Amino acid sequence: MEPRGTLTGSLTSEASKHRRSIMEEKYFPQEIEERQQARWKAAKAFEVTADPARPKFYCLEMLPYPSGRIHMGHVRNYTIGDALSTFKRMTGFNVLHPMGWDAFGMPAENAAIKHGARPDQWTIENIDSMRSQLQRLGFNYDWSREIATCTPAYYRWNQWLLIEMWKKGLVYRRKATVNWCVKCNTSLANEQAEGGFCWRHEDTPVEQRELEQWFIRVTHYADELLDSLAELEGGWPERVLAMQRNWIGRSRGAEIDFEIDGEAKQTVRVFTTRIDTIFGASSLILAPDHPLLNEWAEAGKVSAEVLRFREEQAALTPRERLEEGREKTGVFTGWWAINPFSGAKLPIWTANFVLTGYGTGAVMAVPAHDERDFDFSQKYGLPIRRVIVPAGSDVSRNDPQAEVSLPYTAKEESAQLIHSGEWSGLTIAEAQQSMIARAEQRGFGQSRVNFKIRDWGISRQRAWGTPLPFIHCPVCQIVPVPAAQLPVELPADLNFKTPGAPLAEHRAFVETSCPSCGGPARRDTDTMDTFVDSSWYYSRYCDPGNESLPFDPAVAAYWTPVDQYIGGIEHAVLHLIYTRVWTKIMRDLGLLNFGEPITRLLTQGMVCLATYRCEEHDWLHPNDVIEGRCRHCQRPVTVGRIEKMSKSKKNTIDPDEMIRIYGADTVRLFMLFAAPPEKDLEWSEAGAEGASRFLNRVWRITWKWHTLLPPTEAGGAEDYSGAARALRRKTHQTIERVSRDIGDRLQFNTAIAALMELTNELYAFDSQLPMDQVSSSDRFVIREALESLARMLAPLTPHLAEELWSGLGHQGLAVQTAWPTFDQKLALEEELEIPIQLNGKLVTRLIVPAGIAEDALVELAVTNPRIVQRLEGRTISKTIVVPGRLINLVAR
RNA sequence: GGGGAUGUGGCGGAACCGGUAGACGCGCGGGUCUCAAAAACCCGUUACCGUAAGGUAGUGUGGGUUCGAUUCCCACCAUCCCCACCA
Numbered sequence: 019m020e021p022r023g024t025l026t027g028s029l030t031s032e033a034s035k036h037r038r039s040i041m042e043e044k045y046f047p048q049e050i051e052e053r054q055q056a057r058w059k060a061a062k063a064f065e066v067t068a069d070p071a072r073p074k075f076y077c078l079e080m081l082p083y084p085s086g087r088i089h090m091g092h093v094r095n096y097t098i099g100d101a102l103s104t105f106k107r108m109t110g111f112n113v114l115h116p117m118g119w120d121a122f123g124m125p126a127e128n129a130a131i132k133h134g135a136r137p138d139q140w141t142i143e144n145i146d147s148m149r150s151q152l153q154r155l156g157f158n159y160d161w162s163r164e165i166a167t168c169t170p171a172y173y174r175w176n177q178w179l180l181i182e183m184w185k186k187g188l189v190y191r192r193k194a195t196v197n198w199c200v201k202c203n204t205s206l207a208n209e210q211a212e213g214g215f216c217w218r219h220e221d222t223p224v225e226q227r228e229l230e231q232w233f234i235r236v237t238h239y240a241d242e243l244l245d246s247l248a249e250l251e252g253g254w255p256e257r258v259l260a261m262q263r264n265w266i267g268r269s270r271g272a273e274i275d276f277e278i279d280g281e282a283k284q285t286v287r288v289f290t291t292r293i294d295t296i297f298g299a300s301s302l303i304l305a306p307d308h309p310l311l312n313e314w315a316e317a318g319k320v321s322a323e324v325l326r327f328r329e330e331q332a333a334l335t336p337r338e339r340l341e342e343g344r345e346k347t348g349v350f351t352g353w354w355a356i357n358p359f360s361g362a363k364l365p366i367w368t369a370n371f372v373l374t375g376y377g378t379g380a381v382m383a384v385p386a387h388d389e390r391d392f393d394f395s396q397k398y399g400l401p402i403r404r405v406i407v408p409a410g411s412d413v414s415r416n417d418p419q420a421e422v423s424l425p426y427t428a429k430e431e432s433a434q435l436i437h438s439g440e441w442s443g444l445t446i447a448e449a450q451q452s453m454i455a456r457a458e459q460r461g462f463g464q465s466r467v468n469f470k471i472r473d474w475g476i477s478r479q480r481a482w483g484t485p486l487p488f489i490h491c492p493v494c495q496i497v498p499v500p501a502a503q504l505p506v507e508l509p510a511d512l513n514f515k516t517p518g519a520p521l522a523e524h525r526a527f528v529e530t531s532c533p534s535c536g537g538p539a540r541r542d543t544d545t546m547d548t549f550v551d552s553s554w555y556y557s558r559y560c561d562p563g564n565e566s567l568p569f570d571p572a573v574a575a576y577w578t579p580v581d582q583y584i585g586g587i588e589h590a591v592l593h594l595i596y597t598r599v600w601t602k603i604m605r606d607l608g609l610l611n612f613g614e615p616i617t618r619l620l621t622q623g624m625v626c627l628a629t630y631r632c633e634e635h636d637w638l639h640p641n642d643v644i645e646g647r648c649r650h651c652q653r654p655v656t657v658g659r660i661e662k663m664s665k666s667k668k669n670t671i672d673p674d675e676m677i678r679i680y681g682a683d684t685v686r687l688f689m690l691f692a693a694p695p696e697k698d699l700e701w702s703e704a705g706a707e708g709a710s711r712f713l714n715r716v717w718r719i720t721w722k723w724h725t726l727l728p729p730t731e732a733g734g735a736e737d738y739s740g741a742a743r744a745l746r747r748k749t750h751q752t753i754e755r756v757s758r759d760i761g762d763r764l765q766f767n768t769a770i771a772a773l774m775e776l777t778n779e780l781y782a783f784d785s786q787l788p789m790d791q792v793s794s795s796d797r798f799v800i801r802e803a804l805e806s807l808a809r810m811l812a813p814l815t816p817h818l819a820e821e822l823w824s825g826l827g828h829q830g831l832a833v834q835t836a837w838p839t840f841d842q843k844l845a846l847e848e849e850l851e852i853p854i855q856l857n858g859k860l861v862t863r864l865i866v867p868a869g870i871a872e873d874a875l876v877e878l879a880v881t882n883p884r885i886v887q888r889l890e891g892r893t894i895s896k897t898i899v900v901p902g903r904l905i906n907l908v909a910r
Numbered sequence: 911g912g913g914g915a916u917g918u919g920g921c922g923g924a925a926c927c928g929g930u931a932g933a934c935g936c937g938c939g940g941g942u943c944u945c946a947a948a949a950a951c952c953c954g955u956u957a958c959c960g961u962a963a964g965g966u967a968g969u970g971u972g973g974g975u976u977c978g979a980u981u982c983c984c985a986c987c988a989u990c991c992c993c994a995c996c997a
Binding site (some may be wrong): 857 | 911912913914916918921923924925927929930933934935936943946949950951952976977978979991992993994995996997
C-alpha cells in the first residue's frame with residue numbers, strides 16, 4: 019500500500035503560529051500538550067470527507083454516557099482507538115474517527131427529580147466538561163461530526179426509523195408481561211433483566227407486570243443473528259460470539275399434540291428436542307400459569323390443591339423463586355393425556371420448573387433421559403422407563419422397568435432406541451427424523467425451532483428519552499406521526515416533582531389530533547429504550563448533518579461497516595446484539611448494503627486497582643492507607659482483591675489529576691504499555707513513572723542531536739562503521755516490528771517495548787561517539803533513528819511526537835506524515851547466534867556470519883569442543899538444521 | 911449443570927508457524943557523578959550448587975506425540991467471567 023501524506027492540505031498560517039522549531043532542553047508535557055492541541059485544532063487535522071478514490075478505515079469506540087467526568091476506563095478505551103486511528107491514517111487510510119454522547123438516560127432524570135435540574139441542561143453541561151477532558155488527552159476525533167443522542171436533530175431519526183419499521187411490520191404493540199424495575203421505575207427488556215435482576219441495579223430483582231408495550235421483532239432475525247456470527251469469526255473475540263450464541267439459544271426439536279383423555283377435541287402441545295425418547299414419557303407437565311390450567315381452574319375442573327399450588331406460585335417474587343433454589347415441586351391435576359405414539363395414558367401435572375415463557379409452556383417428562391424429569395419423577399414416584407441405550411449394550415437385558423439410578427442423557431451417535439415400537443433399534447438421529455415425519459403425516463405435530471431470544475421491548479415509562487412517535491385515536495387506533503411532523507419533541511417544561519410519568523401528565527404534549535381523521539387523540543407517552551440510540555449511531559456519524567434522512571446511503575456505503583470497534587465486554591449481549599439487529603433492519607429498509615455493522619471487535623480489559631477496607635470507615639482509597647493502617651482511625655486495614663475501579667469501592671484514580679502530574683502522553687503510554695489491550699490492567703504509579711522516564715529519555719537524546727544533524731541523505735552501506743550499521747539495522751527492525759504489532763496484532767505493549775529497545779540502542783551508540791569528531795554518516799544514522807522514533811510515537815504519544823518532529827526541522831504535522839517504511843535488506847542481521855543442541859538440550863551457541871553455508875555450519879557444530887566433550891565417544895546419528903535458527907545433533 | 915477463558919521470575923508481561931524461555935518495564939542490589947541527596951547514567955537480577963568457568967532444575971500437575979513442547983493432543987487441579995430449571 020502506498021503511504022500517503024497529509025489529508026487536509028498544507029498548514030494554514032493560523033496553524034504555523036503555533037509551531038516552534040527550537041526545542042526546549044527539558045520536557046514540559048503540560049506546556050507542549052496545550053500547544054500541540056491548538057495546532058491540530060487550527061489545522062483541522064482530523065476532519066475528513068468521504069473520498070471513494072482512497073481506502074477508508076472506520077475506527078469507533080463505544081460512545082460514553084455523559085455522567086460529567088471521564089474515568090480511567092474511558093481513557094484506556096479511547097487511547098486504544100486513538101492510537102489505531104493515527105496509525106491507520108499514517109499508513110495511508112482515510113480514517114473516520116468520531117465521538118459523541120449517549121445522552122438519554124436515567125441519571126439526568128434522577129438529577130431532575132433530586133435537585134430540580136433540567137435534564138437537558140444537566141446533560142449539556144456534562145457533555146461540555148467531558149469534551150474538554152477528552153480534548154486535554156489530545157484524541158484525534160473529527161469533532162465536526164459530534165452527535166448527542168438527546169438532541170431532536172438526532173432522535174427524530176429514531177422516530178423516523180421506528181415508523182418505517184412499523185410500516186414493514188417489524189414493530190408492533192401488544193399487552194405483555196414485562197420485567198419491571200422498581201428503582202428505575204420502568205419496564206426493561208429481557209437482556210436488561212438477566213438472572214432476574216435489573217442490569218443497572220444489581221441488587222434489585224425485577225417484578226413482572228402486565229403492560230401495553232412496543233416491541234421490535236427481533237425473533238424475525240433470530241436465525242440470521244445466529245448464522246451470521248460465523249462471518250464474525252476471527253474478527254470478534256470468541257467469548258463474545260459464545261455469549262451471543264447462548265443468548266440467541268436456538269434449539270431444534272418438535273411440537274407434539276397430546277390428546278386429553280375424555281375430551282377428544284382438546285390437546286396439549288409440548289415442545290421437545292428429544293422426540294426419540296417419547297416412549298419413555300411418564301407424565302405431561304404444565305407451567306403453573308398455563309392457559310389450559312387457567313381454563314380448568316375457572317371451570318372448576320381441578321382440585322383445591324391444584325388451585326392452591328397455582329396461587330402460591332403466582333405470589334412468589336423473583337427473589338423468593340431464586341431462593342427456593344432447585345427444589346422441584348408440583349401437583350397432579352387429575353387429568354390424563356394420550357401419548358400419540360404409544361397410546362399410553364400419562365398423568366398431567368403442573369410444576370414450578372416448567373416455564374411459561376419458553377416453548378409451549380408444557381413438557382413431556384422423560385425421567386430416564388433428562389435430569390430434571392428424573393428428579394421430579396423420583397420425588398413423586400412417577401414411573402421411570404428406559405428407552406435409549408448406548409450402542410453395544412445387550413438390548414434384551416434392558417428391562418424398561420428396571421431401576422434407573424442416573425438418567426442417560428448423552429446423545430451419542432450410535433445410541434439406539436429400545437421398547438419404542440417400530441422405532442426400536444434405530445439411532446437417535448434416525449428416530450427423530452422418522453418420528454417427526456410420522457407426526458406431520460398424521461397431523462399431531464411438526465418439527466419446530468425455538469429460540470431463547472425474545473422480541474425487544476423498547477417502551478420505557480420515563481421522560482428523558484425519545485418519545486414514541488405514535489398517536490392513539492379512538493377511531494383509527496394507532497396512527498404514526500406523519501414524517502413531516504417529526505420530530506415529536508420532548509417538552510422543556512416537564513414536571514419531575516410528582517411521582518409518575520411526567521410525559522403522561524403533560525397535557526399539552528398528550529392531547530393532540532389524529533393525523534388520519536382529525537379527531538381528538540392522545541400521544542403515546544412512553545419513550546424508547548436508550549439502547550435504540552446506540553443501535554445505529556455509527557451510521558449517523560457518516561453524515562451527521564443530514565436533515566432529510568438518518569444518513570445518505572451513498573455516503574454510509576463508503577464509510578461503513580465499522581472496521582474496528584472498541585469497548586467493554588459488558589455489552590456482549592446488550593448493545594452488541596441490538597446493533598446487529600438494527601443493522602439488518604436498516605439493510606432491509608434499503609439504507610445499508612450489509613448485515614453486520616462491525617468487522618472487528620476489541621473488548622478491552624478493565625482498569626483495576628487494589629481495594630482496602632477498614633472496620634470503621636468501610637472502603638478506603640489506597641491513598642488513605644498508610645503503612646497498612648487507616649488514615650482516619652489508625653486501625654489495620656483488610657487488603658481486598660484488585661478490582662475494577664469503582665466509586666463504591668473507593669479505588670479510583672482521577673485521570674485529570676494524573677494528566678496534571680505526568681501529562682497526557684505519559685498516561686496514554688502507560689495505558690498502552692502495562693498490559694495487552696484485551697487484558698485487565700492495574701493502575702500503578704510506579705508504572706506511570708516508568709512511562710514518563712522513557713519519554714524523558716527520548717526527549718533528551720533528540721534534544722542533544724536535533725541541531726547537529728545533517729539534512730536527510732543516505733550513504734552507501736560501505737560509508738558506515740559497524741556500530742552505525744548496527745543502529746540502522748535496529749531502526750529498520752523496529753519499524754518492521756512496530757508496524758506489525760500495531761497494524762496486525764493491536765499489541766501496543768510489545769510495540770512500545772520495541773521503541774524502548776531502539777531508544778536504548780541510540781543511547782548506547784551515542785555514548786561511544788567522540789562528540790568532537792562525529793562523522794556525517796554517523797549523524798545520518800542518528801537522524802534516521804530519531805525521525806523514525808518520532809513518527810512511530812505519533813499514534814501513542816502524539817504531543818511529544820509533534821514536538822520532536824518539529825524539533826528535527828519538519829514543517830508539517832507528525833500525525834499526518836507517512837508512517838516510516840523499513841528496508842528488509844537493512845534489517846537483516848550480519849551475524850547470527852546459532853544455538854547448538856545435543857538431543858534437544860542446549861549445549862552452546864555459535865556466532866556465525868549470516869550467509870554461512872549449511873555444511874560449514876554443521877562442521878563447526880560437530881567439531882565444537884563442548885560438543886565433542888559431551889558426546890563422550892557416541893556418534894551422531896542424525897543432524898537437524900533449521901536454517902538461521904538452530905542445529906540439533908542426535909546421538910544415542 | 912452448560913459455555914468461555916486464563917495459569918510463565920518478587921510484580922506487569924514477552925516468546926510470530928513446534929526451534930536460544932523470561933524481550934521490555936517495574937521492583938530490588940551494586941556502581942559512577944555529588945559535600946550530600948534527588949535526577950541521570952552504567953552493571954547485575956528465574957532458582958539451586960559453585961569464587962569462577964560451569965553444572966542442574968525450570969512455563970499449574972500427570973501423561974502422550976516429536977530430534978526438539980510455554981506452544982500440539984489427553985486427563986486432572988486452580989482461578990476468573992458469562993449463562994443457568996430453555997424441555
